[in-house]
Amino acid sequence: MVTRGPFKEEAGSPVEPNGPVLRTVFRNNSIHLAHEDAEGVVCDASCTDEHLTMTQNAIHAKKKSVYAPGVTAAANSYNVLDGDQYQAGDDGTGNVFEDPRFDPGDPLRLLAGSKAIGLGKVKYGEIDLNGVAIGTDGGIEAGAYEYVPAR
Numbered sequence: 001m002v003t004r005g006p007f008k009e010e011a012g013s014p015v016e017p018n019g020p021v022l023r024t025v026f027r028n029n030s031i032h033l034a035h036e037d038a039e040g041v042v043c044d045a046s047c048t049d050e051h052l053t054m055t056q057n058a059i060h061a062k063k064k065s066v067y068a069p070g071v072t073a074a075a076n077s078y079n080v081l082d083g084d085q086y087q088a089g090d091d092g093t094g095n096v097f098e099d100p101r102f103d104p105g106d107p108l109r110l111l112a113g114s115k116a117i118g119l120g121k122v123k124y125g126e127i128d129l130n131g132v133a134i135g136t137d138g139g140i141e142a143g144a145y146e147y148v149p150a151r
């Protein structure tokens with residue numbers, strides 16, 4: 001996911017032609033990108049909390065989970081983030097920095113023991129992408145899918 005602030009970082013460089021993108025909200029998404037150059041969330045060009053809010057996402061991106069150096073805990077919360085690098089303004093609010101444990105046999109679904117299970121705080125909808133009620137089994141997940149235990 002890529003969004004933009006208003007200015008390129010280099011002194012004297014021109015105004016960013018693709019920004020600013022104000023009030024981008026990125027929530028309850030699941031990302032699994034294994035390529036060595038993969039980046040999960042990018043908000044470049046003097047991006048701030050005014051440009052990006054990210055919450056309740058489950059992200060594995062090999063190179064970088066997040067590049068958003070101007071985004072702080074006020075706009076970055078309750079995500080599970082995994083990658084070789086993490087570059088935001090701070091560690092965010094309630095973020096967990098470990099593998100979200102996606103099921104390789106059922107892409108982007110969570111395995112038991114994932115820290116995404118129950119990490120969410122706000123129910124933004126009634127059902128997930130599979131029609132499972134959000135909040136089932138005692139908690140709201142980070143990511144796009146409710147955890148469904150093996151039965």
Ligand SMILES: [Ca+2]
Pocket residue numbers: 118134135136137138139140141146147
């Ligand atoms: Ca749940």
